[in-house]
Amino acid sequence: MKLTTKGRYAVTAMLDLSLHYGEGPITLADIAQRQGISLSYLEQLFSRLRKKSLVASVRGPGGGYSLGKSAEEIFVGEVISAVDENIDTTRCNGAHNCQNNERCLTHDLWSDLSNQIYSYLNKISLQDLMDRKAVREVADRQDHADHDELSGLDISMADGSNDLAGA
Amino acid sequence: MKLTTKGRYAVTAMLDLSLHYGEGPITLADIAQRQGISLSYLEQLFSRLRKKSLVASVRGPGGGYSLGKSAEEIFVGEVISAVDENIDTTRCNGAHNCQNNERCLTHDLWSDLSNQIYSYLNKISLQDLMDRKAVREVADRQDHADHDELSGLDISMADGSNDLAGA
DNA sequence: ACATTCCCAAGCAAAATAGTCAAGAATATC
DNA sequence: GATATTCTTGACTATTTTGCTTGGGAATGT
Numbered sequence: 001m002k003l004t005t006k007g008r009y010a011v012t013a014m015l016d017l018s019l020h021y022g023e024g025p026i027t028l029a030d031i032a033q034r035q036g037i038s039l040s041y042l043e044q045l046f047s048r049l050r051k052k053s054l055v056a057s058v059r060g061p062g063g064g065y066s067l068g069k070s071a072e073e074i075f076v077g078e079v080i081s082a083v084d085e086n087i088d089t090t091r092c093n094g095a096h097n098c099q100n101n102e103r104c105l106t107h108d109l110w111s112d113l114s115n116q117i118y119s120y121l122n123k124i125s126l127q128d129l130m131d132r133k134a135v136r137e138v139a140d141r142q143d144h145a146d147h148d149e150l151s152g153l154d155i156s157m158a159d160g161s162n163d164l165a166g167a
Numbered sequence: 168m169k170l171t172t173k174g175r176y177a178v179t180a181m182l183d184l185s186l187h188y189g190e191g192p193i194t195l196a197d198i199a200q201r202q203g204i205s206l207s208y209l210e211q212l213f214s215r216l217r218k219k220s221l222v223a224s225v226r227g228p229g230g231g232y233s234l235g236k237s238a239e240e241i242f243v244g245e246v247i248s249a250v251d252e253n254i255d256t257t258r259c260n261g262a263h264n265c266q267n268n269e270r271c272l273t274h275d276l277w278s279d280l281s282n283q284i285y286s287y288l289n290k291i292s293l294q295d296l297m298d299r300k301a302v303r304e305v306a307d308r309q310d311h312a313d314h315d316e317l318s319g320l321d322i323s324m325a326d327g328s329n330d331l332a333g334a
Numbered sequence: 335a336c337a338t339t340c341c342c343a344a345g346c347a348a349a350a351t352a353g354t355c356a357a358g359a360a361t362a363t364c
Numbered sequence: 365g366a367t368a369t370t371c372t373t374g375a376c377t378a379t380t381t382t383g384c385t386t387g388g389g390a391a392t393g394t
Binding site for chain 1: 368369370371372373
Binding site: 004005006009038040041044058059060061062063 | 350351
């Protein structure tokens with residue numbers, strides 16, 4: 001299974017986009033600042049999101065990105081798939097050649113797990129996330145932190161730890 | 168999320184151990200051959216499994232490993248945790264300092280997902296896996312392949328593809 | 335004694351991840 | 365039409381993780 005920072009960043013960025021819907025196109029620079037993600041890294045991710053029509057773009061001054069469909073229609077699983085290629089937990093990626101061209105002992109276990117995760121993530125839409133109280137609180141905090149950063153403070157790191165899988 | 172070959176190998180090896188329960192201690196060399204896993208890699212994995220008391224070991228000729236508890240009492244989630252350290256999908260590993268020392272926008276999403284996966288994997292015991300028809304079929308195939316290999320054929324690779332994650 | 339097996343630590347190559355850098359194309363605004 | 369802004373693309377790089385090897389040792393049955 002592949003669930004790494006890449007997928008987390010993508011979902012976070014898409015959620016940021018949803019939360020600022022209605023303010024016109026949002027620039028990647030804005031998202032980068034609010035969410036603490038590298039701008040050029042975001043560019044790579046959005047390139048993939050655009051290919052899957054999850055976002056639409058407008059170039060030039062005043063341009064930026066907006067959601068490709070409504071927040072109710074975009075599911076977390078889609079977003080992760082778009083940037084991470086697959087969320088399969090089997091070694092053979094669904095083929096059955098994990099061991100000497102035949103299925104390995106635990107093939108079905110990983111296969112079932114993948115389905116489980118996939119169906120879980122595909123039930124959660126960006127709208128669902130926006131409706132969560134905790135998400136709105138963090139979003140508020142981030143919108144205010146903006147001002148602090150403009151006044152010169154708190155331009156900082158966001159990192160530290162480990163990983164899943166990643167994942 | 169961290170669900171890689173390491174965790175898959177560990178579960179596979181533990182399942183192999185369960186399936187050959189009653190034959191006395193099983194050597195890692197046997198498991199390595201049946202499951203197509205490198206012996207020294209298995210040693211590393213079993214070192215961790217032993218620290219968590221998931222397996223018990225007997226040294227010397229005729230020695231090997233056996234399950235540390237009954238197959239009903241060992242759950243897939245435990246095995247993966249033992250070798251992979253954690254199956255947390257959050258960046259901060261459960262702390263809430265994902266962004267500038269505060270929780271990031273999607274913290275709860277990954278946290279919920281981790282719980283979901285964890286509880287799923289902790290419901291499946293090695294015994295459950297053994298009861299599956301597909302597992303028994305593969306196990307039979309592997310026990311027969313043993314003979315082929317003794318007669319000189321089919322000492323071979325087992326590899327190829329991609330991964331999860333991480334996850 | 336000796337072969338077998340577990341045990342342990344260090345090291346290493348390949349892959350993946352996370353990120354940078356540089357050049358370019360579209361498009362508003364002046 | 366010059367300029368600044370923003371997306372777009374590709375190549376390149378540093379770091380980390382993975383999967384595996386090597387080489388030693390310590391028990392223990394025969």
